Amino acid sequence: MDDKFLKPYDSKETEGAIYKLWEDSGFFNPDVCVEKGITDSEAESFSIVLPPPNVTGTLHVGHAAMLAIEDILVRFNRMRGKRTLWLPGTDHAAIATQEKVEKNIYKEEEKTRHDLGREVFLKRVEDYAQESRDTIVGQIKRMGSSIDWSREAYTLDKARNLAVRTAFKKMYDDDLIYRGHRIVNWDPKLQTTVSDEEVEHVEEKTTFYYLQYGPFVIGTARPETKFGDKYVVMHPNDKRYEEYKEGQEIELEWINGPIKATIIKDKAIDMEFGTGVMTITPWHDVVDFEIAERHNLDKEQIIDYKGKLLPIAGEFAGQHIKKARALIVEKLKSKGLVVKTDENYIHNIATDSRGGGVIEPQIMMQWFIDVNKEFKLPYSEINGIASGEMVTLKKLMIHVVENGQVEIIPDHFSKIYFHWINNLRDWCISRQIWYGHRIPVWYRGDETYTGVEAPEGDGWKQDEDTLDTWFSSGLWTFSTLGWPEKTDDLKRYHPTDVLETGYDILFFWVARMILMSTYLTGQIPFKKVYLHGLVRDGQGRKMSKSLGNIIDPVDMSDKFGTDAVRLSLIVGTAPGNDSKLSEDKIRGYKNFANKLWNITRFVLENTEEINTENIELGAWQQEQIKEFEKTLEEITGDIENYRFYLAGEKLYHYAWHIFADKIIEESKVRLNGSDEKDKSATAIMLQEILHKLLKALHPFMPFATESIWQHLPKSKMKGREILMVEKWPI
């Protein structure tokens, strides 16, 4: 027996060397597995893409959970003989990364991106992204991920940029991308638009004002937007206002003097709310915008892109809306127009979840993806939709989930998904930031050119805007496999088998991937979506810097070993549910790694000297092996059905409380007995169960099992040199 087993299992000493062993073997790459005869060249493939972590920082424990689940899937399928690809990468996270680098530069040099200029600034962001990428890759390796580094991608590298330009051009030609004046979410702080999904509604207590507006009383929480209000709207069935007719004009005294207001009747008005009458500000409110569109009303901009009032505000022009509100209220009061105030009004304010600015809706010229437009899908492998059939993007997104071609786990998220799509509006994809894929459109005078490559000739100027980061992420399952080229990888590994990601990006990412993939490739992007929950602290609180309760996965790996961290993130964690993590839990699994180590020690010490040639097993030994195989079958089924928490727990229970506590204890008696045949049979049984147990545990705790495997006496080993590519034991 190797002397190593005389001391407790030391994860720190072994993990680095084990990862190097795997990496050097080349077996993370499925092509190498085929070349070296590990995987059958005709084998079915199994592929997943890594949800690319943002290059804004370092990995957190949520990433560690994701990596653990994906690595289990990958190792399991590899051991089952499938041609298994796990493809890594990182995400440029446009706004988030730019924002972070801008902050750093301002802190260090008090310069803005405009001081540096586009080119210099982008170089700085690239440097930052590269550094962050290196850190992240190191962390992914620390977690034991058996991922194919030879295929690593970046959402903003050359190959992905070609995919983005190709996708844009195609959508543009199909009229699915259009440019137009529409109301968008404008972040005055970051000076860019953001998508509807990025807007976060936060409740805030504020004052609600009831204002005299001619014969009416209107309510508002934002008096500073009311300057341009020249339409007064009520429900057509509201009996209280029967005497007022649509289109009727009334003269009234308003903030800056007398104005003429027009009566509008619209069913969007809630008769129960306030007085049942409101004025509208179409330029800065989505509902108002839609009312104005329906009745063909004028729209006027009141607030500029920095949040300051425009000349329409008269004496208040040039003031920031935050400061102006109180002054405007004062003036309204002095004119006797404030009827009543409610100081405890709870108002939903829209903020940008990326940077925290308060969103000011604005009507702007922007690029959009039309989700309702009918078009002809040229090629389809989608069940129930034929090549050449007329569809919409919305229809594609709903269809593939509805018919089960894409299965969401847990199932109830499908309902949330449908609900979201049914309320989906056109996706604003242009951003006024620099870090990202530049929109592949060029202008010259009145001419516009859209293409994969820049147009020939002089005087063309490319659109200044970049694309929403999720546009390129949406292409991730196939852009990483070589699309738009028709590569072998694409043919072999797409659609991917599983997408494993957090439920928090179901809309941002999962839905967008389904949209892009079905449209551009005619294939679903993945067969299953496995959604994991949030990892919270031991008390169920969200981990955050301000609470100081962040558990760093690398720290925990140093302290307890990566296997312990992985198991603690798997067991007790059902898909779609948030889970709790504490150091105590991790410690428990560190003990388990050591238990396994000592189980091995016992088996080696007590079977080495025993003859195991040509021995038939007795009834008891056969029974133990049969029982174990039954358990293994159950566990295999659990993994196949994405119940990793059950599989992990069952293996833990079997190893500790059946194999160690029962079988080994009973074996002690037999090994000390006088029946030589029974001794040999027991030794064989112990070895066999141990070997199978190591294989079955390998996806869950790869380091400890591989480390043990490497120290088993070579003379008695029948299998392969590296446990990672051994065959699954059942």
Place this chain on the structure above:
RNA sequence: GGACGGUUAGCUCAGUUGGUAGAGCAACUCGUUUACACCGAGAAGGUCACAGGUUCGAGUCCUGUACCGUCCACCA
């Protein structure tokens, strides 16, 4: 306002098609000269949130209620 979850042992959670309630951790008792104290043996601990219903039988299915959580939403 709408939708989706959850409520099972002190804590964290399992409980797959309805058939006498399970695991880990913690707490309790006992045990240490050889696999492991990063250990073993043993015992204790639950009206399965509540109220109805279906059934021979309900933690599991149906209806309603309460509380907790999450997401979505254009109530000025």
